[in-house]
Amino acid sequence: MGQSQPLVLLGAGGHAKVLLSLAQAAGRAIIGVCDPLLVKQGVQCWRGIPVVGGDDALLQMDRAKVGLINGIGQLVQGNLRQRVFQRHLDLGFQFPVMVHPAAWVDPSATLGQGVQVMAGAVIQADVMIGNNCIVNTRAAIDHDCRLESHIHIAPGATLCGSVHVESGAFIGCGANIIQGLRIGHDSVVGAGATLVRNLSAHQILLGAAPRTKTSPFE
Template sequence: MPLVLLGAGGHAKVLFSLIKAAGRELLGVCDPGLAKAGASHWRGVPVLGGDDALKTLDPSTVGLVNGIGQLVGSGLRQRVYEEACADGFTFPVLIHPAAWVDDSVELGQGVQVMAGAIVQPDVRIGVNSVINTRASLDHDCVIAAHVHIAPGAVLCGGVVVAQGAFIGSGATLIQGVVICARSVVGAGTVVVREVPPDSIVKGLSVRPVPLTDS
């Protein structure tokens, strides 16, 4: 099934590269900013329009790629995914040819695995989650829906990351640790204990603080 990319920011650029490397057909991109600027093409592919352009597409003939990056405190990426699914669209799993994903791994709809990522046996990853460049997930990790594992993060075996959490670039999560829903692990952080819901942790995770106090 050919693809349509939603968004044209930095995350979308990485996905555009993945789509080309995987040999997938890209029909065009939908982006309100490009449409407003009157752009006809983006990186050589047609600009189909803004958000309204989806109404002109047949969900049975195209797959969507969620090119909206996950920003801390923003639910836009999840909202775009859920609204498109409600309209009957599907989001195929995308795995860069330079990633390594074990055959036993379970990947939900719309999961994106970027170049250099490693996903080891019996890992489960929920819908619309991103395993970014060179991230490493060891055996038996459970990643819920709408999670972002940023570039270079390392999750040791049996780590659990709940829905909507964000794991920053270069973070290390020791074996069996739990990151609760909507929490944020800062870049370079070493997590050694559970992080409560709606919290942010930086450095050694000795004292998580409420996300609103960050």
């Protein structure tokens, strides 16, 4: 997808606000925002961007000429962001990679469709990142890390070299992942935690020791 192609932003929450700023800083044209709640409220313009309606309005657009930005934030145990991405992908839409001009991405890194890299983030040599991932503000991903799809690396988190993160995992704000570890799918590393050994699927790490998840609200 060309860098000059116009884009429609999906969602109008906090994450969407940050993405709108990213797109504007990168010189990308946002021609509309799609959010059912705005439509229900009768809002016609959001942060200076026209509200184009819901999915019905998107279906009238030329998929070859208009790209989408997934503005749905990723929450712990929430898969709405993933569902929105996959539904529109199946409809034939494309999601461009979005990188803030103030981020650093090594030329050898590989970023999948719809990856979002926020201001101050650093992605080092030979990193591989799958589809629909967020590398949030000031996050750092060191050499040879592999991230599968639908992962959120929250602001200020650090992944040392050769970390493997499986699909759907959530790495909280300011978390630190020691080199060479594996984080299982749909697991959570809590804010400020330091991971020093592998984390199995569906586990939460709070502090320094992993435990099985019992509630998304813990």
